[in-house]
Amino acid sequence: MVICPHCPDQDDSFEEDTMNINSPPTLMKLASQRLLREEALAISALKDLPNMLFPVMFEEAFIDGHTKILTTMITVWPFPYLSVGMMINNLTLDTLKAVLEGLDILISKPVLSSRCKLKAINWMDTAHSLHGIWTGSHEVERLPEFMEQKQPYCGVKRELKVTTRLKLMEGSLDECATYLLQWAYERENSIHLCCRKLKIQGLTNVTVTEIFKILHADCIQDLELCCLCLEDLDFLNPYLKQMNNLLTLSLVEIKDTVSMDYARNLDEEKVITLISQLPTFHYLQELCVSDVPIIKSHLKECLRCLKKPLKMLCITNCALSQSDLDYLPYCLNIFELKCLDLSDTPLSHLLLEPLGFLLERVRHSLECLKLNSCEMGESQFNALLPALSQCFQLTELNFYDNKLSLLFLKKVLYHTAELSQLTRELYPAPLECYDNRDVILSHILENICPELLDILRAKRQTVNVSFATTECSNCGGAYVYDVETQRCFLDQTPLWD
Ligand SMILES: [Zn+2]
Ligand SMILES: [Zn+2]
Structure with missing residues (x-):
């Protein structure tokens, strides 16, 4: 049992997490936020909306739950591919229904809009590495992601693919997954x-x-x-x-x-x-x-x-x-x-x-x-x-x-x-960094x-x-040497992966 010197006092005042600094909204974001304030205006503006604004506006509408706008956006989506990955944590049953409603309109009237190029929609959480690219000034760089579908072909061919x-x-699915499965089941001839x-x-x-x-x-x-x-x-x-x-x-x-009894012999x-x-x-x-x-x-x-x-x-x-x-x-x-x-x-x-x-x-x-x-x-x-x-x-x-x-x-x-x-x-802090009571x-x-x-x-x-001590049995923190400041600090939530 290792104890850190910090623990006997149980001082709970840790430094504020300074990692979470919000970057200022971009012009594109401001423009779409302005549009979204008036639903009817936003919907009528969609037909003239530049392609590059679609992903930004979709994200805003998704997060704020503008369901009517989402449905309409799907029917005129100007790229072959749509990724909902970044917004997946904001998913509600209503936003899911709104997107699927848009897809329903597409499959019932395939030539509804010549602008719509949607062939596949990705409903998966994307890797963390994509975080942060979306905000800031790099929005345009992410556009290629909407142009092509990078995932390998899986053999099943339908009009529309929902990944x-x-x-x-x-043992059970959440309500969104249940709804999505049922929806896909009823349209299995046109949706994969x-x-x-x-x-x-x-x-x-x-x-x-x-x-x-x-x-x-x-x-x-x-x-x-x-x-x-x-x-x-x-x-x-x-x-x-x-x-x-x-x-x-x-x-x-x-x-x-x-x-799940460990003691039992296998x-x-x-x-x-x-x-x-x-x-x-x-x-x-x-x-x-x-x-x-x-x-x-x-x-x-x-x-x-x-x-x-x-x-x-x-x-x-x-x-x-x-x-x-x-x-x-x-x-x-x-x-x-x-x-x-x-x-x-x-x-x-x-x-x-x-x-x-x-x-x-x-x-x-x-x-x-x-x-x-x-x-x-x-x-x-x-x-x-x-x-x-x-x-x-x-x-x-x-x-x-x-x-x-x-x-x-x-x-x-x-x-x-x-x-x-x-x-x-x-690397581990060497044994010399602990006293005989493991402090x-x-x-x-x-x-x-x-x-x-x-x-x-x-x-x-x-x-x-990094050089780090083992975790304190009491608070879970570990001392880590910081190369920049040349000081040791108590990391309260060490992540070693
Ligand atoms: Zn401690
Ligand atoms: Zn497949």
Whole structure:
């Protein structure tokens, strides 16, 4: 149990979050806000509205819930593609209905407006990396996104394609998803509801059966299965077998029984039967397994169901056996690995030579290595360091929360100093930064970090290097060394991913 010196006083006055500075609205935004104030005027102005104003005005109308304007905008949308990704958090049943009503007008009268070019609408949340591009002066740069449809072709051809992601939480869908599915089902001859991302958390067999009457399993590229038991996987297996285009599979909290009892021994026979029945994933590129006890001693069988070399392998918060590790460097499907993440998976009781061997084999492709909170000590690191310093493609490295002395941390840094592509590095504060009652000594971290950084800077430039203590058991904060100010600060919501 680690305690930060800050905690005994329980001082709650933290610095204001200064990250959230609103940028001033652009001229385009102001113009559309002005228009939206008068609905009738806005609707009549649409026919003369410059194309480049459409995305901005659509966003404003979506967020403020101007349903009539949204419906009309859909019928005259001047681009082949419309992405609702950025606004998805503002989705209400009313805005959804308004957009779908617009699509209904389109499919009932295909030549309604010569201006309308809409062929596909994307109803998925987009990656965070797009955040911020939309505001500010770069609006025009995002226009190409509305011109072309970047997603790969999935084989189902209809007049209009609606791409979406669906989340089945606690076995059921939210009201918007339910409405969208029903709507698509009633128009299945003219609309292709293309579900790219599916998350199933908790399972109700009837709901899954119903959903797959409407969805094409072939469309699913990204599947997350969460909080399920082995019987659930067994039930889903026929659907998994139809997901021929799956690129990413995440298995999170898969337990052997519904009771989710950790202490119970696994039903070995049941596990083996289930794994042997897993379908072959021909295109899978990313496999993420988190908190799945059944993987222990069965990694070999699990990785056998791959056909294409994996780009990303994450086995986090799991237990691995020595035989699992021994197999890894011999697995033929991971030689082109770009990302290996074993965070929160204890490795202290294992011999890591096979992992070193694996690093050697993937040294030409590996870009990201995460071994944070793996309970690794010096002997474990010693097994990895020779291979690690050959992984010249590495851009991201995370060794946070492993127990290293100052002397040994320096040794690690002499190795990673050779990796000139690194742009993000996170190292643990050495053991010297805690006293014998495990209270964090942040001043020591502050004093030693310049010397540690010098080891790296003697060989190369550093972009984003952090040294951080483990989290305080009381407040969850961790001391992080800030390179700019050369001071340690208590990060109350540290994010290590
Ligand atoms: Zn604390
Ligand atoms: Zn599709």
